[in-house]
Amino acid sequence: MEPGLQQGPQLHTEIISWFTANARDLPWRRPECSPWGVFVSEIMLQQTPVIRVLPVWQQWMERWPAPAALAAEPSGEAVRAWGRLGYPRRALRLHAAAAAMTERFNGSVPGTRDELLTLPGVGTYTAAAVASFAFGRRETVVDTNIRRVHARALSGKALPAPALNAAELRLAVALLPDDDAASVAWNASVMELGALVCTARSPKCALCPVQRRCAWVAAGEPAPEYVPKGQTWAGTDRQVRGALMAVLRQAREPVPRKLLVGPPELLAADGAAEDADPEPAALSKLHALRAPAGQLERALTGLLADKLAEESDAGLQLPA
DNA sequence: AATGCGTGGTA
DNA sequence: TTACCAAGCAT
The missing domain is CATH 1.10.340.30 (Hypothetical protein; domain 2)
Known part of the structure; x- marks a missing residue:
């Protein structure tokens, strides 16, 4: 038997009851939602x-x-x-x-x-x-919240593994109630518990319906076994693309390519940025990145040229 | 299997 | 202020 399953049905009852009393009233959870x-x-x-x-x-x-x-x-x-x-x-x-x-x-x-x-x-x-x-089917739902609740309450760890593994999946499958409606309630309840109480940082154990039976609490709340590596940002294509997207989203008409890619000094020199309204803040932020031309081209091509420039859609279109 | 992918709130 | 991180997916 999987670790923790010997706890019996009380675990499910406690968590689902907690959900019934504490779930957020989200519009996509309402019965009339398609x-x-x-x-x-x-x-x-x-x-x-x-x-x-x-x-x-x-x-x-x-x-x-x-x-x-x-x-x-x-x-x-x-x-x-x-x-x-x-x-x-x-x-x-x-x-x-x-x-x-x-x-x-x-x-x-x-x-x-x-x-x-x-x-x-x-x-x-x-x-x-x-x-x-949406369809009430019995499916094993495993998201980051559910993985974290399982890791703590049943496996006694501070955090789940860096990536979903076979043991985690086995545990999730074993925990899923046989009944369709109960399985849906279980999925939603564990996810909500992870989102509201059993959070990644500063979990609110005092509010947890299963604190008494939590393996992580019982073990003295041991620290994580690894340090999650952060998402790099500065200097990446993602940062440049984000700045490009900000400019294109707010644009009311096609944005000249050289306004995005060209050196700001030249833009000011030939007056390209002086007509009409003051330079949008989004464009200033893009230029402030001082991204190499090659990177700007790459960011444009990766998300925009292939997918959006083909549209006849004014605001996001990039003239050839 | 490890990386890359947007954005903004929070500690 | 910097770093973390939030109902993942595609390659």
Whole structure:
């Protein structure tokens, strides 16, 4: 038997009861929310906090209430409506997923894990989450919150392994209730516990419904076995691309390529940046990076030229 | 299997 | 202020 499972059904009862009393009232959890609404929320929530997703999700649902509505517009519109959620390639994949639903799934979100996995931007977690939360299927949902709760409560560790491993997956499978409805409740409850109480930094153990049976607490809250390495940022293509995206998002018309890539001194000299409005703050930030021309070109090509310049969409188009 | 990918709040 | 980190995915 997996470690921790000898605790019996009390663990499930305690956590699900806690969820019933403490869950956030998120719009994509309401019974009237469509599978499409759940799908959009899951993509937006990848590596992005709930608080920042909420307003964007509301706007998307009003503008594009079904996959076909989104698929009917240029992908550049999806990128603009994405706003500042980050990882804008998710907007492109969500648009492509909507097109795939329109073409291959009769305009609906597919309901099985295997079908969902065929959609762009959908991996193991998202496929299981949508099948579980939107369609009530019994699927093993494993996200970073759930992994952390499992690591602490059942394995006695401060943090889960750097990457999902076979032992973690076995444990998650073993913990999933047999009943469909109970499995959905379990998935949502453990995830919420990880998001609100069993957090990565400063977990709120005093509020935890299973503190008494937590293996990590029982072990004296040992420190993590490894130090997570941070995401590098300064000087990376990501930083340059982020600055480029900020300029393009706010642009009302095509942005001259040389305004993005060219040396600021030359731009000022030939007057390119002087007409119309004062230079946008976003453009100043881009220029302040002093990124090499090669890197600017790479950032443009990697995300924009291939995916967006083909659009006839004014704000994001890059003239040849 | 390890990297790269945006953004902004928090400690 | 700097570093961490937030419902992952694709390569």
